[in-house]
Amino acid sequence: MTTIAFPKETKPGEQRCALLPSNLKAYGLLGLDIAVESGIGIDIFISDEAYEAAGAKVLSRAETLAAGDIVVSVNKLELTDITHCQKEAVLISFLDPFNEASYLTTLSESGQTSISVEMIPRSSRCQKMDALSSQASLAGYAMVGIGMHQLQTILPMMMTPAGTIKAAKVFVIGAGVAGLQAIATAKRLGAAVTAFDTRVVVAEQVRSLGGKFLDIDLGQTEQTAQGYATELTPEQMAIQQAAQEACIADSDIVITTAQLFGRKPPRLISAKTVGKMKPGSVIVDMAAESGGNVEGTVAGKTVLNQNVYLVGNGNWPCFVAKDASQMYANNMFNLIAEFCDKETKTFTLDMEDDILQSCVITHGGSIINPVIRKHLNLTSEASA
Numbered sequence: 001m002t003t004i005a006f007p008k009e010t011k012p013g014e015q016r017c018a019l020l021p022s023n024l025k026a027y028g029l030l031g032l033d034i035a036v037e038s039g040i041g042i043d044i045f046i047s048d049e050a051y052e053a054a055g056a057k058v059l060s061r062a063e064t065l066a067a068g069d070i071v072v073s074v075n076k077l078e079l080t081d082i083t084h085c086q087k088e089a090v091l092i093s094f095l096d097p098f099n100e101a102s103y104l105t106t107l108s109e110s111g112q113t114s115i116s117v118e119m120i121p122r123s124s125r126c127q128k129m130d131a132l133s134s135q136a137s138l139a140g141y142a143m144v145g146i147g148m149h150q151l152q153t154i155l156p157m158m159m160t161p162a163g164t165i166k167a168a169k170v171f172v173i174g175a176g177v178a179g180l181q182a183i184a185t186a187k188r189l190g191a192a193v194t195a196f197d198t199r200v201v202v203a204e205q206v207r208s209l210g211g212k213f214l215d216i217d218l219g220q221t222e223q224t225a226q227g228y229a230t231e232l233t234p235e236q237m238a239i240q241q242a243a244q245e246a247c248i249a250d251s252d253i254v255i256t257t258a259q260l261f262g263r264k265p266p267r268l269i270s271a272k273t274v275g276k277m278k279p280g281s282v283i284v285d286m287a288a289e290s291g292g293n294v295e296g297t298v299a300g301k302t303v304l305n306q307n308v309y310l311v312g313n314g315n316w317p318c319f320v321a322k323d324a325s326q327m328y329a330n331n332m333f334n335l336i337a338e339f340c341d342k343e344t345k346t347f348t349l350d351m352e353d354d355i356l357q358s359c360v361i362t363h364g365g366s367i368i369n370p371v372i373r374k375h376l377n378l379t380s381e382a383s384a
Helices: 021-029 048-054 061-067 101-110 124-129 131-150 177-188 200-208 234-249 316-338 354-359 370-375
Strands: 003-006 033-037 057-059 070-075 090-094 113-116 158-160 163-165 169-173 192-196 253-256 282-285 302-305 308-311 360-363
Touching: 003 061, 021 033, 021 048, 021 316, 033 061, 048 057, 057 061, 070 316, 090 316, 101 360, 113 354, 124 316, 124 354, 131 177, 131 253, 131 282, 131 308, 131 316, 169 177, 169 234, 177 192, 177 200, 177 253, 192 234, 354 360
Parallel strands: 003 033, 003 070, 033 057, 070 090, 090 113, 169 192, 169 253, 253 282, 282 308
Antiparallel strands: 113 360, 158 163, 302 308
16 A cells, blocks of 8 residues: 655745645545645644544654655755655655756656656646646735735725825736736726736736737747747847836836746846835845746845835745645645546556656656756666
């Protein structure tokens, strides 16, 4: 019988977890045993007793890691944790594989199989296990709330005996999952919303949410098979920055969500443009932790720059950690259930399956993912 282990998150500031007591019944129906580390749900006020009552074994960290045929976490395990895991365990988490070459090398040498949830394909079959999208959606919601909290005015228009307050103007750059949720949230709160994306195919989605799409002629632009925006040329970047400058200067809140999967995010807003914004305006930079879309953003902090608040807190889903944990836990159950044999009650790695071919990074002592191997310039003969 397969045992799934869920350790407590150790990354500073992380409040999410990969399992809620409500998931235990579904795992039980698959015939899987569950072990959790004591304190796994403490940051979202879920007690060890709640997990025990639902059927999980509550253990120490070392015991939890050692018990797992599969170890599921939100963030990647520390290298010291890997030594406590079974030699042939399957480790599932956000791995950031494009930026963690040395970690992947150590992981491959340890012998465990690793699955990077960022690499799960964006297809109809995978929607229920797409943790990257579920967390990005919550990030989009949270960023609007953070921006609204920082702003010294309200978002909706308000007509009162004391006078009329105009609706705040919100400009969202990037209309992917996070951007669309930010647009929808800001609109529901009464703001006047404008958005831009290099992929003109999303213009109709922006309009359907009540936002105005800023048309900028960049010439030929494309998107990847997974729906991500492709990198612009320097000339196209210059056109975009110049065309959106007036909209940025006129906005009360700007939310940037432009990220290029596996590469540093594009610099969209210069210090010169920041200086043209109204005093007290806010920019929320989703990409702050990986390099930033905005010149002057500081990862993990909110700073006042030229009388404009630049918000670079990062780990945005943690601001709604309970719902983020629920969505992530459901994503992970759906991933495991997809490859669980209901007769033998075991999790089976079918390496011929297109989902696993996309998201399995290390296996059998090597880095096997073709995309990551190409990124790391590994030859076909070489192992990790």
